[in-house]
Amino acid sequence: MKAIIIKEFGAPSVLTLTDVETPVAGNEEVLVEVKAVSINPVDVKTRAGSGIAGRLKDLMPIILGWDISGRVVTSDSEKFKVGDDVFGMINFPGYGKAYSTYVNVPASQLALKPSTISHEEAAAATLAALTAYQVLVHHAKIKKGSRVLVHAGSGGVGHFGVQIAKHLGAYVITTSSAANKEFVMTLGADEHIDYKSQKFEEVTSNIDFVFDTVGGENIIRSLEVIKDGGRLISIPTYISEEAARIAKSRNITAHFELVYSDGKDMEQIAKLLEQKIVIPHLDTVFAFEDMAKAHALLETGHTVGKIVLTL
Ligand SMILES: NC(=O)c1ccc[n+]([C@@H]2O[C@H](COP(=O)([O-])OP(=O)(O)OC[C@H]3O[C@@H](n4cnc5c(N)ncnc54)[C@H](OP(=O)(O)O)[C@@H]3O)[C@@H](O)[C@H]2O)c1
Numbered sequence: 001m002k003a004i005i006i007k008e009f010g011a012p013s014v015l016t017l018t019d020v021e022t023p024v025a026g027n028e029e030v031l032v033e034v035k036a037v038s039i040n041p042v043d044v045k046t047r048a049g050s051g052i053a054g055r056l057k058d059l060m061p062i063i064l065g066w067d068i069s070g071r072v073v074t075s076d077s078e079k080f081k082v083g084d085d086v087f088g089m090i091n092f093p094g095y096g097k098a099y100s101t102y103v104n105v106p107a108s109q110l111a112l113k114p115s116t117i118s119h120e121e122a123a124a125a126t127l128a129a130l131t132a133y134q135v136l137v138h139h140a141k142i143k144k145g146s147r148v149l150v151h152a153g154s155g156g157v158g159h160f161g162v163q164i165a166k167h168l169g170a171y172v173i174t175t176s177s178a179a180n181k182e183f184v185m186t187l188g189a190d191e192h193i194d195y196k197s198q199k200f201e202e203v204t205s206n207i208d209f210v211f212d213t214v215g216g217e218n219i220i221r222s223l224e225v226i227k228d229g230g231r232l233i234s235i236p237t238y239i240s241e242e243a244a245r246i247a248k249s250r251n252i253t254a255h256f257e258l259v260y261s262d263g264k265d266m267e268q269i270a271k272l273l274e275q276k277i278v279i280p281h282l283d284t285v286f287a288f289e290d291m292a293k294a295h296a297l298l299e300t301g302h303t304v305g306k307i308v309l310t311l
Pocket of ligand 1 (some may be wrong): 177303
């Protein structure tokens with residue numbers, strides 16, 4: 001089968017299309033013929049030697065990627081039968097091997113793809129959608145009427161975050177550049193802040209929950225807008241000692257969260273997709289062979305929604 005491997009960490013040019021042995025489905029696994037994959041900043045970071053490179057470096061050469069949509073060709077699980085269309089995030093934060101024409105996946109990490117959406121849309125709604133879902137539903141437990149600030153509402157995670165927070169009944173404020181204002185408002189945001197021309201901490205306040213998808217100094221700046229007893233979750237970076245100290249002094253809970261593979265959460269996402277409560281936005285769809293181009297585009301940090309590749 002075809003796979004895109006890396007033999008060393010580095011620039012997008014290390015991504016190499018090659019032939020490897022097709023895997024065989026093990027206990028409670030399904031073998032999926034991959035129809036589309038999506039990529040995330042963690043793919044780019046890991047390729048370059050950060051991200052979760054530390055967990056994978058001893059396995060070189062490695063197949064990157066975690067997000068797939070495809071068709072079951074062999075099943076060792078009662079959950080799925082041959083011919084089912086499925087989607088999910090494989091073995092994150094571990095070895096996913098998604099950049100391949102066939103991939104073995106624990107059945108517990110997949111959900112049936114809604115027939116109303118394409119494999120490209122389904123592949124887009126995996127790691128980024130799961131992150132937004134787990135943060136807003138499981139960790140932050142967003143309630144109707146909560147004032148929620150979602151940073152980078154135009155990004156992969158952010159555009160799912162705005163839609164899911166709105167669905168949970170929150171009043172949603174989001175940041176993006178002016179160029180993406182119309183896009184984030186169509187996702188259901190109640191207010192937009194242009195992060196390039198305005199300091200968000202000067203124009204908003206009284207926030208119950210900040211979903212930080214930017215990291216670094218954005219965390220400390222975000223603490224200024226959160227009300228007493230509120231919460232912040234950051235996904236790009238850990239909470240620094242300084243940020244933790246400020247959060248404590250203001251009675252704010254601040255923590256980092258990492259997304260994890262979970263078929264039950266994927267089933268909830270499938271329902272939201274089927275009901276068109278959540279609609280994935282595809283920035284660009286590439287051919288699988290153009291993985292290096294796709295990585296280079298994502299690395300700009302200014303794509304809208306998701307980048308997907310078709311097989
Ligand atoms: N912990 C976890 O489990 C986890 C899971 C998923 C992602 N992450 C991390 O979370 C981060 C976001 O991921 P992603 O997939 O959403 O990234 P992404 O799709 O690459 O984000 C790009 C978007 O960010 C916007 N943006 C850039 N700088 C901004 C700023 N200062 N303020 C507001 N918006 C800004 C850009 O909008 P403009 O073009 O308008 O500037 C662009 O639309 C990454 O660091 C990723 O590694 C962590």
